Amino acid sequence: MSAAFKELPLDLARSLGFxxxxxxxxxxxxxxxxxxxxxxxxxxxxxxxIAAPSAALLGLLPHRPETALLLALLALGLSTLLSGALHEDGLADSADGLFGGRDREHALTIMKDSRIGAYGVIALILSFGLRTAALAALLASAAPLLAPLTLLAAASLSRAFMVWHWQTLSPARPGGTAAAVGQPSIASRNLALVMGAALALLLSRLTPAPPLAVLVAFAVSAFAALLFARKVRRTIGGHTGDTIGATQQITETAFLCALAVVL
Structure with missing residues (x-):
């Protein structure tokens, strides 16, 4: 085993801390x-x-069609608690800045403001609503492990897209938080993408979800990441910590919704 892979557990611990x-x-x-x-x-x-406790909740608790929405929302609430709402905060700030800013500087100023605006509220409602509905639909299927394993797959893949977004775009604010901790290397980006895709496909293969459905969900998630990165580049010229977090929310939502629709 190379030295780089021997240090992967160390990188995992630091990633969890971050x-x-x-x-x-x-x-x-x-x-x-x-x-x-x-x-x-x-x-x-x-x-x-981070998603494992939520997946365990979905897989271990008995559920009926009438409680699927409740369990899905509890699972997402638990994930949000464990992440400290880090990505949700990024989504709300990004929505306010990217859609409410008059120009680049105004958008960046809005994104630094701790207050939340109408676009941020709407983005959070849609994020929680769409993911809850998608998980509830997956819970209603006859396969007991479909929802929990899909949640794990989405959690892994969406964080790989975070690394892609972070590495692909230059920092919008040279003195920002994301710039202060550096930028992932190309090798880190590539490994994250391979790892995220492989874990998503492996976990999805453990369920009765057809491979084509999983590939469609993967493609929709990747397309969402591309569209969002394009919007970010055109509006503020590069990434921020908020847009990195928003990428996770957007791609996770896209993956869950696409799979729920095509199954």
């Missing part, structure tokens, strides 16, 4: 300068860990 509220021992950060150039490659694995 992406979640899960307790990570301080020893994993000793001597670390905070750079995410290599660490970001473990984001898809971190997504699995």
């Amino acid at each position: 992406l979640s509220r899960l307790p990570v021992p301080a020893r994993y950060f000793e001597g670390h300068d905070g750079s995410m150039g290599r660490t970001a490659r473990a984001f898809p694995l971190a997504g699995l860990v």
